[in-house]
Amino acid sequence: MSERLYLFDTTLRDGAQTTGIDFSLADKIAIASLLDQIGIDYVEGGYPGANPLDTEFFAQKRTRKAAFTAFGMTRRAGRSVANDPGIAALLEADADAICFVAKSWDYHVHVALEISLEDNLAGIRESVAAAKTRGREVMLDCEHFFDGYKANPDYALACAKAAYEAGARWVVLCDTNGGTLPEEVARIVTEVRKHVPGENLGIHAHDDCGCAVANSLAAVEAGVRQIQGTLNGLGERCGNANLVTLLATLALKQPWAERFALKAGVDELARLTQVSRALDELLNRAPNRHAPYVGASAFATKAGIHASAVMKDPRTYEHVDPAHVGNLRRVLVSDQGGKSNIRAELERIGISLDKDDPRLNRVLEEVKRKESQGYAYEGADASFYLLVKRVLGEVPGYFLVDRFSVNVERRYNAVGDLTTVAEAIVKVMLDGEVMISAAEGNGPVNALDVALRKDLGKYQRFIDDLELVDYKVRVFQGGTDAVTRVLIESRDRDGDIWATVGVSPNIIDASFEALLDSIVYKLVMRGAPA
Numbered sequence: 253m254s255e256r257l258y259l260f261d262t263t264l265r266d267g268a269q270t271t272g273i274d275f276s277l278a279d280k281i282a283i284a285s286l287l288d289q290i291g292i293d294y295v296e297g298g299y300p301g302a303n304p305l306d307t308e309f310f311a312q313k314r315t316r317k318a319a320f321t322a323f324g325m326t327r328r329a330g331r332s333v334a335n336d337p338g339i340a341a342l343l344e345a346d347a348d349a350i351c352f353v354a355k356s357w358d359y360h361v362h363v364a365l366e367i368s369l370e371d372n373l374a375g376i377r378e379s380v381a382a383a384k385t386r387g388r389e390v391m392l393d394c395e396h397f398f399d400g401y402k403a404n405p406d407y408a409l410a411c412a413k414a415a416y417e418a419g420a421r422w423v424v425l426c427d428t429n430g431g432t433l434p435e436e437v438a439r440i441v442t443e444v445r446k447h448v449p450g451e452n453l454g455i456h457a458h459d460d461c462g463c464a465v466a467n468s469l470a471a472v473e474a475g476v477r478q479i480q481g482t483l484n485g486l487g488e489r490c491g492n493a494n495l496v497t498l499l500a501t502l503a504l505k506q507p508w509a510e511r512f513a514l515k516a517g518v519d520e521l522a523r524l525t526q527v528s529r530a531l532d533e534l535l536n537r538a539p540n541r542h543a544p545y546v547g548a549s550a551f552a553t554k555a556g557i558h559a560s561a562v563m564k565d566p567r568t569y570e571h572v573d574p575a576h577v578g579n580l581r582r583v584l585v586s587d588q589g590g591k592s593n594i595r596a597e598l599e600r601i602g603i604s605l606d607k608d609d610p611r612l613n614r615v616l617e618e619v620k621r622k623e624s625q626g627y628a629y630e631g632a633d634a635s636f637y638l639l640v641k642r643v644l645g646e647v648p649g650y651f652l653v654d655r656f657s658v659n660v661e662r663r664y665n666a667v668g669d670l671t672t673v674a675e676a677i678v679k680v681m682l683d684g685e686v687m688i689s690a691a692e693g694n695g696p697v698n699a700l701d702v703a704l705r706k707d708l709g710k711y712q713r714f715i716d717d718l719e720l721v722d723y724k725v726r727v728f729q730g731g732t733d734a735v736t737r738v739l740i741e742s743r744d745r746d747g748d749i750w751a752t753v754g755v756s757p758n759i760i761d762a763s764f765e766a767l768l769d770s771i772v773y774k775l776v777m778r779g780a781p782a
C-alpha cells in the first residue's frame with residue numbers, strides 16, 4: 253500500500269519573490285489554473301493584506317481543485333492575535349488553509365525580531381491555535397529550520413513542537429538560505445521525527461547550492477510527507493525546489509513511484525511540459541531548453557550514434573518516455589524520428605496524415621526550414637496550423653498585402669507637450685480591387701493592426717470581433733544582426749484564444765507577419781470563402 257505524498261506550490265508567493273518577476277492579477281489567476289491542471293495539493297496564493305494585489309486575488313475564485321492557502325507571519329511581538337491586523341487578514345481570507353511563517357533559529361529571534369525565545373514560541377502557539385479555532389487547516393513554515401537546528405537544536409525543535417502541539421497539520425522545515433546539503437537534511441529530519449510524526453512534516457528547500465530537489469528527496473526519504481516548491485523553480489534568490497522536476501521524478505522513478513501516491517495521475521503528468529512552458533510564456537521568458545523532463549532538449553538526440561540507437565529503441569538514450577510528461581522526442585538528424593514528432597503534433601491540432609503520406613515529408617521540411625530561421629511553434633499553435641495547411645494547399649489566398657508603411661514621429665503638440673505618434677498605411681489587393689487603409693495608433697504595431705483590420709471588404713465581418721490580447725517580443729542572435737520573434741495572442745467574442753508568430757530582423761515586419769497569421773487563421777477557422 254503506497255503512502256500519500258503531498259505537493260505544496262508557492263509559485264504565487266515565494267515565486268513572486270523572484271528577482272525581476274511581478275505577477276499581475278491575471279497572471280496569478282492563470283497560474284492558479286495551471287497548478288490545478290497538474291494535480292497540486294496546496295496552492296499558496298500569497299499574503300492577503302500585504303498588498304492590494306494579493307488581497308484582490310483572495311477575493312477571486314482562484315483554484316478549483318487544490319486547497320487554496322493563505323500565507324502570513326505569526327502574530328507580531330507585543331500584540332495579541334485578536335489585536336493583530338496581519339492575523340486578522342489571514343483569518344478573514346477566503347482560504348482553505350493558512351500557512352504561517354515563524355522564526356526557528358534563536359539568532360533570528362534575537363536579531364530580526366528582537367524578542368525573547370519564549371515570546372516567539374508563544375506567538376507560534378497562539379497564531380496556530382487561532383487559525384485552528386477558525387476551522388482552517390494550519391501549517392507552520394519554520395524559517396531557517398536547518399541553520400537553526402545546527403545552532404540550537406533544542407530551540408528549533410521547540411518551535412516545531414509548539415506548532416504541532418497547537419494543532420498544526422503540517423510543520424514545514426525550511427532551508428531558507430538554501431545552504432544545507434542532502435546528507436544534513438536527512439540527518440536533521442530523522443532527529444525531528446522523534447518529536448513530530450513524519451506524516452505531519454514538510455520540506456521547503458531553496459536552491460542556493462543547486463540541491464533543492466535533492467534536499468527535498470532526501471527529506472522525503474527521511475520521512476517528511478509534504479514538499480513545498482514552485483513551478484520551474486522560481487523563488488527568492490536562486491529559487492525554490494522545482495516542483496515540475498519533483499513531480500515527474502516522484503511519479504516516474506523508483507522507488508518513489510511505487511512507495512508514494514500523488515494527487516497527480518497520468519493525465520496531470522502528461523500536462524507537465526505544457527504547463528511549464530505556459531508559465532514561461534506568461535512571464536515572457538524563454539523556456540529553459542535543458543530543463544529536466546520538460547525542456548525542448550530533454551529528449552533531443554543530436555549525435556548520430558545516439559540517433560541511430562534511439563531509432564531502434566528509444567530506451568537506449570532515454571531515462572523515461574517523454575510522452576509521460578507531455579514532451580516530445582526529437583531526433584534532430586533523422587527524418588524518420590522527425591516525422592513521428594510532426595505526426596504527434598498534427599494529431600494534437602486535429603490534422604491526420606498517414607505516416608507514408610508524402611506530404612508529411614513536405615511538412616517536416618517546411619518546419620525545419622522555418623525553425624532554422626528562428627520560428628518556434630510551441631507557443632504559436634495557430635501559426636503551426638496554418639503552416640501545415642499551407643503545405644497541404646488548404647489555405648485560400650483571401651487577399652494580398654501589396655505593401656505597408658509605418659511612420660513614427662516624435663513632436664511637440666499644439667500645447668507644447670512632447671508626444672509620439674504612429675501612423676500606418678496598408679495597401680491590400682482583394683478580388684482585383686485595391687484597398688488602402690490608414691490608421692493612427694499608440695505605437696507602430698498598434699497602428700498597423702488597426703489599419704490592417706480597418707477594411708477587409710467581404711472578410712470584415714469574419715474578423716470584426718477579433719482583438720489582440722498579448723504581444724511579446726523575444727530577441728535572439730544578439731548584436732547588430734539580431735533577429736526578433738514576435739508572439740501575438742488574439743481572442744474573439746466566443747472566448748477562443750489563438751497564438752501566432754512572426755520572425756524577422758525587423759520587429760515591425762515580424763509583428764506584421766504574426767498579425768496577418770492571426771487574421772488568416774480566423775478566416776480559415778470560420779470557413780470564410782476564398
Ligand SMILES: CC(=O)SCCNC(=O)CCNC(=O)[C@H](O)C(C)(C)COP(=O)(O)OP(=O)(O)OC[C@H]1O[C@@H](n2cnc3c(N)ncnc32)[C@H](O)[C@@H]1OP(=O)(O)O
Nearest residue numbers: 299301302303325326327328329353354355364365395428
Ligand atoms: C522566508 C520568507 O520568504 S518569508 C516571506 C517573506 N515575504 C514577504 O515578506 C513578502 C510580503 N511582505 C510584505 O509585504 C510586508 O513585509 C508586510 C506587509 C507583511 C509587513 O510589512 P511591515 O509591517 O512594513 O513590516 P516589514 O516588512 O518591515 O517586516 C518586518 C517586521 O515583521 C516582523 N516579523 C518578521 N517575521 C515575523 C514572524 N515570523 N512573526 C512575527 N513577526 C515577524 C519583524 O520583527 C519586523 O517587525 P518590526 O517592524 O516591529 O521590527
Ligand SMILES: CC(=O)C(=O)O
Nearest residue numbers: 353393395396426428
Ligand atoms: C517560508 C520561506 O519561504 C522560507 O523559509 O524560505
